[in-house]
Amino acid sequence: MIALEHLAKAFGKRREVQAVRDVSLVAPDGEITGLLGPNGAGKTTLLRMIATLVVPDAGRAEVDGQDVVADRYDVRRRIGVLSDARGLYPRLTARENVRYYGALHGLAGAPLERRIDALFDTLGLAGIADRRTAGFSQGEKMKVAIARALVHDPRTILLDEPTNGLDIMSVRMLRDELRTLRAQGRCLLFSSHVMQEVVALCDRIVVLSHGRVVAEGTAADLTAQAATTNLEDAFVALLGAEEGTIA
């Protein structure tokens, strides 16, 4: 479970760029929570703070009760991160890429190999497990990156724009995989600027704009809140209310 309270972060020499202003939300286990917002809304910064890569200026963020600043290494053991940057080592095979992260998480030997085999079977990577990733397609690279993020069996999973650059087949594969993870009772936090994706996948949607939560709830809640009949209009209305213009 992820719990954020009044989280804020600014960048720049004089802290003039307010990436996240005031975000409070709870992402429960067994659900996919979607962070929806236009580019620059603060989605990546928010996920990086939960992933312990960026220290918040104000507020608190906890993963399963562990503070992302004070207990950052405990948090890192609990989370699997599929960040915006998901480069693999092209000279290593798919298996070696995942094995490296397993070793850094303290796994070794037969249990680690069994875990990799299981992940590769689920993701359909078994056939190319021992090939170098240099020649992989975007979809194959994505699958290896997912296996790498899940190798230590994390209970909480963060995904930053995971469908970027993927073809439709890979997107469907990813959705199926995320639903499987939800069924296993994990907590998933998923960011995207594509509305259809969030709607297709998420149990709850948090709309971000200019570093603030402007709306929260199921797709139906949001439509009702914006007094519109479809979600796209709702999205535009919600963002427009915040910005004074249409995003």
Add this chain to the structure above:
Amino acid sequence: MSSVQRTLAIVRKELVDTFRDRRTGTVTLLSSILAGPILLMLIFNLMASQAGRARDLTLPVQGAEHAPAVVAFLERQQVKVMPAPGDYEAAIRRGDLDVVLVVDDGFMHDVAGGRPGRVRLVYDRSRDRARASIDQAETLLAAYNRLWGEQRLMLRGVTASVANPLRIENADLATPQQSGALVLFLVAYYGLFAALMGGMAVALDTTAGERERQSLEPLLTTPARPLEIVVGKWLAVVAFDALVVVLTLTGFYLTLAFAPLPPVGVPFLFGSREFGRFLIVLVPMVLMLPALLLYIGSRAKAYREAQANVSVLLFVVSLIPLVQLFMQRKEPSWLMLVPVSAQYSLLNTSLRGEAPALAQLALSWLAPLVLIALALGAFARRLSRESILA
């Protein structure tokens, strides 16, 4: 899961990654193995041709008919005397001739009149490979001058020692290995250079390259601490760098031991003892240069940017030995505190066939140890800063 295990996992991954990189591997390893032998071949052939010129001196003489006794003396000294071409000055400028002896037309007349006979040596001293011939011609003429004068004195019943109150005896304290300073310089220089180049591509690839490939951010979400990542990468680069240094020195060793090098009369030693001393002297460099390279690499977002930044280090490390080569003074004692300088000096000591003093070796470690700590600390701080994600 201990820090040590995570660090070792990083070392292992970095080494596998490095050895799979065919471009870096081939270029670095080939250049290190081949450079030594090629360099030595070139130097030895240069020295052999210089020595050969001095041994069989060919001396074009103009006006040989005016001084038959001088020509006869030269020929007795195994000099091949031949008539000089008309345009000998131009030939010397072009480098076709090393030195030409011109006998004055009035030579016989002057000698008969009791005046010194005039001869002129024409040469271009700026030409390095002509130097041996020039020196030999000068020495031979001086020897003939002395011989002739002594004969004249004897005819007048005076012993030759009257005219030679000073007897000069030369005692050159250079051990046989000390001659051939150029070879010493190049071998020591190349040893240092191997320590610098050996780790360069790998260090930049694992820092700037990792950022460029977007694999750093995921790595930072694992439980690996910044210091573990830094030390792991450093040990991997050091291991590769050490391999390159050992291969380079092995190239020198094998070439000198087994290659059919021309005999040059300079018994230059690079045996197993020198090999060992080289390794000991170079240890601080093999530890320090990768640390500096990693820090420089970590400041860049892309491999090419890192390559541009690293040129400053390259410049400094390759310039220091050159400065020392041209500084002919005795080396000051604080030199051991200057990294690179100290190692270059100790490598030269080893090549002269002497063992580097333990106190000097210990001093030569000081600055590198401090720099390693600073560079790795700065690298770790960069990894824990948010700006590394940008």
